[in-house]
Amino acid sequence: MRHMHPKPQALAIEHGVSLRDLNTFGLPAVARRLVRIAGDADVRRVLDHPEIGRLPKLVLGGGSNLVLTRDPEAVVLRVEVKGRRLVEVRDDAWIVEFGGGESWHDAVAWTIEQGWPGLENLALIPGTVGAAPVQNIGAYGLELKDRFESLEAVSLITGRCVTLDAKACAFAYRNSVFKRSGPGGLAGKCLITRVRLRLPRPWVPSLGYLDLERRMADTGNHQPDARTVFDWVCAIRRDKLPDPAQIGNVGSFFKNPVVSLEQCRDIISRDPHIVHYLLADGRCKLAAGWLIDACGWKGKTVGRAGVYEKQALVLVNRGGATGAEVVTLARAIQESVYGRFGIRLEPEPVVV
Numbered sequence: 001m002r003h004m005h006p007k008p009q010a011l012a013i014e015h016g017v018s019l020r021d022l023n024t025f026g027l028p029a030v031a032r033r034l035v036r037i038a039g040d041a042d043v044r045r046v047l048d049h050p051e052i053g054r055l056p057k058l059v060l061g062g063g064s065n066l067v068l069t070r071d072p073e074a075v076v077l078r079v080e081v082k083g084r085r086l087v088e089v090r091d092d093a094w095i096v097e098f099g100g101g102e103s104w105h106d107a108v109a110w111t112i113e114q115g116w117p118g119l120e121n122l123a124l125i126p127g128t129v130g131a132a133p134v135q136n137i138g139a140y141g142l143e144l145k146d147r148f149e150s151l152e153a154v155s156l157i158t159g160r161c162v163t164l165d166a167k168a169c170a171f172a173y174r175n176s177v178f179k180r181s182g183p184g185g186l187a188g189k190c191l192i193t194r195v196r197l198r199l200p201r202p203w204v205p206s207l208g209y210l211d212l213e214r215r216m217a218d219t220g221n222h223q224p225d226a227r228t229v230f231d232w233v234c235a236i237r238r239d240k241l242p243d244p245a246q247i248g249n250v251g252s253f254f255k256n257p258v259v260s261l262e263q264c265r266d267i268i269s270r271d272p273h274i275v276h277y278l279l280a281d282g283r284c285k286l287a288a289g290w291l292i293d294a295c296g297w298k299g300k301t302v303g304r305a306g307v308y309e310k311q312a313l314v315l316v317n318r319g320g321a322t323g324a325e326v327v328t329l330a331r332a333i334q335e336s337v338y339g340r341f342g343i344r345l346e347p348e349p350v351v352v
């Protein structure tokens with residue numbers, strides 16, 4: 001009897017899809033073509049497709065690090081790879097794996113519930129697990145790279161799957177190989193399907209961030225468990241940052257600029273209150289929120305885009321804003337910070 005091969009599934013290409021609900025800024029844009037990706041085979045189907053195989057592609061996760069200023073020409077690949085599992089228990093770590101399309105916060109909450117702590121400082125960061133390595137998400141003294149084991153990605157050029165370790169990902173502050181274009185860079189060249197995280201045993205809390213130190217002092221609890229740190233981080237974020245479900249935003253709009261110690265001293269001599277942190281390499285990181293705040297931007301509105309009342313580093317959609325309005329506001333902020341401090345702020349999200 002002849003062996004029956006399953007019939008290859010036809011590729012579902014959706015046309016004219018509104019992206020307004022697929023980006024946390026709530027900016028209006030329409031994808032000419034959108035394909036939902038449930039696994040690497042779907043990517044190969046796209047690449048093999050006679051009509052769209054060779055067109056440019058735009059990988060879309062939770063849309064929480066994206067500013068849409070126009071309708072993307074590219075074929076939008078919406079990552080919907082699901083799954084979560086404990087891969088391995090080592091003497092020194094739990095290894096857990098998530099599909100790239102899983103919600104980051106749900107992933108963090110699940111590990112805490114399962115009794116595998118280590119991600120609690122990164123609670124409530126919007127977006128998907130697959131997007132987390134792209135900008136090496138970080139908060140409250142911890143970055144993704146500190147908990148990273150490896151990831152699987154599929155090439156948008158060849159359709160081949162690769163496993164990348166931390167070294168290959170070249171993580172840096174809000175940066176990685178996936179954001180870099182040019183030689184060696186992978187920007188726009190692959191889609192992250194699965195991410196494996198390493199949660200060290202025994203668990204050691206990361207409590208060095210000022211906001212967490214304040215919680216310890218206020219509650220008198222100096223040895224919080226992971227669940228407590230998780231709850232504290234959620235409360236701190238809810239206090240300071242707008243919930244994208246209520247007010248459109250993409251978190252911090254600019255990176256905290258890094259300057260030489262010399263430049264830092266020069267600024268301090270003029271503005272002694274500037275919030276700054278010394279880095280291990282001798283340079284100095286400045287709080288962009290402070291710089292923007294000092295220029296008087298907090299709570300301001302230009303068109304339908306604004307600067308959040310409680311955190312000047314966060315730009316918000318006051319209702320019906322376009323990407324162009326957000327970019328106009330961002331440029332005005334950059335100009336005034338440059339004019340006063342001589343520092344160029346670099347946007348954190350990807351602008352399309």
Ligand code: EPU
Nearest residue numbers: 139140141251252254255256275287289290293311312313
């Ligand atoms: N500040 C002001 N005015 C403001 C905002 C901040 O003076 O309007 C001062 C604060 O008082 C504080 C300092 O600036 O002394 C730093 O502020 P904060 O602790 O809120 O952190 P941040 O540097 O503004 C970074 C990350 C956040 C992350 C927090 C907590 C970047 C670009 N942002 O913000 O990440 O949640 O630290 O770790 O590194 C994101 O990337 O989207 C994000 C939200």
